[in-house]
Amino acid sequence: MSEVKEITEKLKPKDFSTDQDVRWCPGCGDYSILKQVQSVMPDLGHKKEDIVFISGIGCSSRFPYYMETYGMHSIHGRATAIASGLKISRPELSVWIVTGDGDALSIGGNHLIHLIRRNLDVNILLFNNEIYGLTKGQYSPTSPEGKITKSTPMGSVDHPFNPLKLCLGADSTFIARTMDRDPKHQREVLHKGSQHVGTSMIEIYQNCNVFNDGAFEVFTDKSTKAEETLFLEQDEPLIFGKEADKGIWLDGSQPKVVSLADVSKNDLWVHNENDKFKAQLLTTFFDNPAEPEHLPRPFGVFYSEDRYRYEDAVEDQIKEAIDKKGKGNLDEILSGKNVWTVD
Amino acid sequence: MAKELEEKKEVTIVFAGDSGDGIQLTGTQFTNTNALFGNDISTFPNYPAEIRAPQGTVAGVSGFQLQFGSIEISTPGDTCDVLVAMNAAAFKVNFASLKKHGTVIVNTDGFSARNLKLAGYESNPLEDHTLDDYRTIQIDVTKMTRSALVDSGMGKKEIDRSRNMFVLGFLYYMYNRNLKGTEEFIKQKFAGKPELIDANIRVLKAGYNFGDTSEIFTSRYNVKAAQLKKGKYRNIMGNQATALGLIAASQKSGLDLFYGSYPITPASDILHELARHKNFGVKTFQAEDEIAAVCSVIGASFGGKLGVTASSGPGIALKGEALGLGMILELPMVVINVQRGGPSTGLPTKTEQADLLQAAYGRNGEAPIPIVAAKSPSDCFDAAYEACKIAIEHMTPVLFLSDGYIANGSEPWKFPQSNKLKEIKPKAAKKEGDYLPYKRDENLVRDWAIPGQKGLEHRIGGLEKEAETGNVSYDPQNHEEMVRVRAEKVAKISNSVPDASIDFGPEKGDLLVLGWGSTFGVIKTAVKDLNEEGLAVSHLHLRNLLPFPNKLAEVLQNFKKVIIPEMNNGQLLSMIRDEFLIDAKGINKIQGVPFSTQEIKAAIKENIATL
Ligand code: SF4
Numbered sequence: 024m025s026e027v028k029e030i031t032e033k034l035k036p037k038d039f040s041t042d043q044d045v046r047w048c049p050g051c052g053d054y055s056i057l058k059q060v061q062s063v064m065p066d067l068g069h070k071k072e073d074i075v076f077i078s079g080i081g082c083s084s085r086f087p088y089y090m091e092t093y094g095m096h097s098i099h100g101r102a103t104a105i106a107s108g109l110k111i112s113r114p115e116l117s118v119w120i121v122t123g124d125g126d127a128l129s130i131g132g133n134h135l136i137h138l139i140r141r142n143l144d145v146n147i148l149l150f151n152n153e154i155y156g157l158t159k160g161q162y163s164p165t166s167p168e169g170k171i172t173k174s175t176p177m178g179s180v181d182h183p184f185n186p187l188k189l190c191l192g193a194d195s196t197f198i199a200r201t202m203d204r205d206p207k208h209q210r211e212v213l214h215k216g217s218q219h220v221g222t223s224m225i226e227i228y229q230n231c232n233v234f235n236d237g238a239f240e241v242f243t244d245k246s247t248k249a250e251e252t253l254f255l256e257q258d259e260p261l262i263f264g265k266e267a268d269k270g271i272w273l274d275g276s277q278p279k280v281v282s283l284a285d286v287s288k289n290d291l292w293v294h295n296e297n298d299k300f301k302a303q304l305l306t307t308f309f310d311n312p313a314e315p316e317h318l319p320r321p322f323g324v325f326y327s328e329d330r331y332r333y334e335d336a337v338e339d340q341i342k343e344a345i346d347k348k349g350k351g352n353l354d355e356i357l358s359g360k361n362v363w364t365v366d
Numbered sequence: 367m368a369k370e371l372e373e374k375k376e377v378t379i380v381f382a383g384d385s386g387d388g389i390q391l392t393g394t395q396f397t398n399t400n401a402l403f404g405n406d407i408s409t410f411p412n413y414p415a416e417i418r419a420p421q422g423t424v425a426g427v428s429g430f431q432l433q434f435g436s437i438e439i440s441t442p443g444d445t446c447d448v449l450v451a452m453n454a455a456a457f458k459v460n461f462a463s464l465k466k467h468g469t470v471i472v473n474t475d476g477f478s479a480r481n482l483k484l485a486g487y488e489s490n491p492l493e494d495h496t497l498d499d500y501r502t503i504q505i506d507v508t509k510m511t512r513s514a515l516v517d518s519g520m521g522k523k524e525i526d527r528s529r530n531m532f533v534l535g536f537l538y539y540m541y542n543r544n545l546k547g548t549e550e551f552i553k554q555k556f557a558g559k560p561e562l563i564d565a566n567i568r569v570l571k572a573g574y575n576f577g578d579t580s581e582i583f584t585s586r587y588n589v590k591a592a593q594l595k596k597g598k599y600r601n602i603m604g605n606q607a608t609a610l611g612l613i614a615a616s617q618k619s620g621l622d623l624f625y626g627s628y629p630i631t632p633a634s635d636i637l638h639e640l641a642r643h644k645n646f647g648v649k650t651f652q653a654e655d656e657i658a659a660v661c662s663v664i665g666a667s668f669g670g671k672l673g674v675t676a677s678s679g680p681g682i683a684l685k686g687e688a689l690g691l692g693m694i695l696e697l698p699m700v701v702i703n704v705q706r707g708g709p710s711t712g713l714p715t716k717t718e719q720a721d722l723l724q725a726a727y728g729r730n731g732e733a734p735i736p737i738v739a740a741k742s743p744s745d746c747f748d749a750a751y752e753a754c755k756i757a758i759e760h761m762t763p764v765l766f767l768s769d770g771y772i773a774n775g776s777e778p779w780k781f782p783q784s785n786k787l788k789e790i791k792p793k794a795a796k797k798e799g800d801y802l803p804y805k806r807d808e809n810l811v812r813d814w815a816i817p818g819q820k821g822l823e824h825r826i827g828g829l830e831k832e833a834e835t836g837n838v839s840y841d842p843q844n845h846e847e848m849v850r851v852r853a854e855k856v857a858k859i860s861n862s863v864p865d866a867s868i869d870f871g872p873e874k875g876d877l878l879v880l881g882w883g884s885t886f887g888v889i890k891t892a893v894k895d896l897n898e899e900g901l902a903v904s905h906l907h908l909r910n911l912l913p914f915p916n917k918l919a920e921v922l923q924n925f926k927k928v929i930i931p932e933m934n935n936g937q938l939l940s941m942i943r944d945e946f947l948i949d950a951k952g953i954n955k956i957q958g959v960p961f962s963t964q965e966i967k968a969a970i971k972e973n974i975a976t977l
Binding site (some may be wrong): 106358 | 657
């Protein structure tokens with residue numbers, strides 16, 4: 024490990040930026056994410072040449088062009104499938120998938136859930152802006168019901184996905200949420216995700232200021248953030264509010280917002296990211312903030328679990344096969360067992 | 367009772383029964399025994415699409431045809447000398463392919479009133495005049511099997527499952543073969559279940575002894591070993607040969623094999639075979655769908671491995687977009703299409719050559735991908751090996767075409783020694799110096815830098831790229847240049863494969879039969895026969911269909927007429943007419959079954975007559 028440290032210590036965030044002009048719209052949330060990713064990279068313990076960024080199609084998917092690592096900008100929805108093949112064949116690499124709500128959850132939905140259940144050790148950065156930006160503003164699978172867009176002039180009749188709930192349903196071993204407007208929190212979550220052994224799903228609320236400006240404003244704006252968000256800390260009670268005066272109390276299996284004036288801190292729900300049942304409940308904190316009586320939206324690591332990695336199991340079988348049969352001998356399988364000679 | 371041995375040069379047998387009757391196993395065992403004995407042999411399994419179609423019906427009939435001989439055998443035979451029918455439906459489906467005066471061996475138990483009704487017979491063909499001109503051997507196989515195992519303590523159902531062994535034993539007697547190979551097979555197959563080993567061997571022997579003791583034969587038949595080229599042989603099926611070709615290419619190139627695929631008939635056996643060879647470092651990945659399969663291969667290839675995926679027509683259609691990506695990225699990968707009858711789901715268990723145009727043109731944009739096609743079961747090895755070699759040395763996806771006929775068929779294979787296989791040299795990027803991902807060598811091939819190589823970090827993608835740097839470029843001139851250079855790179859592959867040349871027959875003449883893929887054997891047999899009959903007709907087989915081999919234009923010009931037999935509606939025909947502007951004629955059969963030699967011969971004669 025010390026050797027790796029020595030090399031990575033020399034790297035700086037700017038060592039991870041390329042000579043390509045960044046082409047997102049001015050003010051796009053993607054800029055902040057790029058910056059945070061570049062700034063955590065030197066601390067993650069990987070050599071630059073061992074890092075690969077793979078993306079699909081969409082605004083976010085331009086990302087690899089801006090990272091001075093190995094990278095591939097692929098086709099719509101398939102980054103997860105391409106990354107799977109890469110990671111299975113090269114388990115030692117640090118593989119990052121950059122995707123969006125359309126790319127990951129619509130056209131690429133199938134690959135996403137299968138990658139997650141296999142638990143390949145890759146990091147997924149899901150830039151969720153609740154809109155199709157690159158194709159200029161159609162509703163996406165995360166757009167809320169009734170969303171008016173170019174393709175839904177009378178409002179969307181689609182019920183949206185709750186991405187983290189979907190991932191947990193696919194037996195995700197790591198789910199977390201962060202936002203473009205909170206760089207520090209983003210860096211923390213990126214760091215935790217990268218340290219997780221297995222598939223880390225990091226949903227990032229990202230503002231598309233051109234086609235869906237302000238979609239997450241209640242969570243990101245100073246004036247409402249404290250009341251509308253719930254930042255998860257391991258072993259800490261769930262407390263939120265401007266004055267840190269509210270908490271989440273579990274009434275049986277029913278989460279309720281309580282005032283700390285009424286309920287003692289010691290009685291509040293204490294966050295435990297290894298508790299799957301509670302994580303499932305947390306993913307259901309998905310209310311429309313416009314509704315009265317809604318729960319705050321959680322950010323941070325919801326859930327983390329140790330489970331074997333697909334690529335390790337594949338390697339183990341190869342080792343086992345070699346132990347049993349010896350390293351493959353080409354001439355032996357070419358001839359097979361039933362040979363006859365013609366002279 | 368000693369019986370005379372009558373010499374036969376070649377014999378065609380069809381085994382047919384319900385799909386649960388173990389017909390494929392019986393056929394395979396009979397094949398292996400004769401192959402080991404030294405016959406030349408060619409097989410053609412023909413099974414229904416439904417795993418368990420209603421018992422006793424025509425839809426549920428499974429067949430296995432083989433031709434074996436002491437002479438060169440290139441096809442499983444047009445018509446059969448012997449038809450083994452386990453029930454009335456099997457008889458009905460296959461009777462038409464029996465030669466006049468041929469032999470029918472029937473299991474009489476399969477001709478009950480119920481069976482006859484299920485098969486749609488009004489009267490029993492064993493009792494009316496249907497078989498007047500044939501030799502019929504009627505055996506109650508069910509009864510014989512049950513009495514052989516009467517004291518085995520096994521249930522009726524279980525006992526009946528070994529009926530096929532009785533038939534097999536009977537045929538071994540009829541063709542003077544010993545039981546050793548099949549006994550060994552039974553011991554392996556039922557390892558750990560001594561009662562099943564014992565039962566199956568007992569029934570096998572009972573069948574053999576029945577032949578010996580019954581008064582059925584006045585003579586037995588002897589098919590001597592064939593005069594094949596000197597060397598060591600084994601029997602091999604097409605899909606198995608494909609798998610071995612991939613492993614061999616992996617070993618020779620030093621690149622681990624990554625095989626990503628999704629189950630589909632008739633390609634799945636390649637996955638099954640490869641999954642057995644993990645000790646070669648082979649990683650098999652059963653993906654969630656066809657698209658994931660091909661994409662995982664792109665990922666593995668980007669990671670520096672030999673990435674291969676396989677499917678059949680419908681699956682290849684799903685892979686189309688990713689193939690375009692592989693093409694524009696210029697990464698080596700092999701995509702196998704074991705063709706079956708189409709369009710759509712079509713005829714999944716039947717054979718066809720109807721995906722050639724899909725392979726050549728089935729992508730958006732200008733996206734040429736080299737095509738290599740196998741001509742016979744054992745040739746799948748060479749063709750798969752060549753596909754890998756082209757992919758790796760020319761940094762391109764390659765489409766490898768096989769089909770259901772050769773994938774499941776088998777033949778003796780004079781297998782190569784590993785040190786005699788051609789070298790495969792990956793285009794690895796040098797460690798020093800500036801790396802330009804799309805800088806090209808004299809063959810227009812780029813260098814391959816893989817993650818882990820320090821200082822060669824780079825990004826590639828599906829957007830049009832600037833020449834040399836690979837940076838995204840929307841420049842109009844650059845796009846045209848890149849489209850042309852990618853096409854030229856593929857075109858230059860013809861310099862690395864053998865020139866076109868006549869396979870058989872005169873170099874110049876009236877008629878050339880041009881073929882590709884699995885029609886090879888039948889065209890070869892037809893052309894040879896007709897040359898022996900005194901007709902001047904030639905055969906040229908194409909393995910490389912994109913690009914075509916060099917000198918093809920010259921060869922085609924040497925003939926007054928070119929005919930192209932294909933199991934499709936004229937696909938190579940279109941490509942040849944398009945590229946060479948000649949008035950070639952198509953001979954087309956689109957029935958899900960291969961051509962017979964007779965059909966090809968008749969077409970040749972007709973075309974010669976109208977010259
Ligand atoms: S369209 Fe939206 S998401 Fe895309 S770059 Fe512009 S602001 Fe960002």
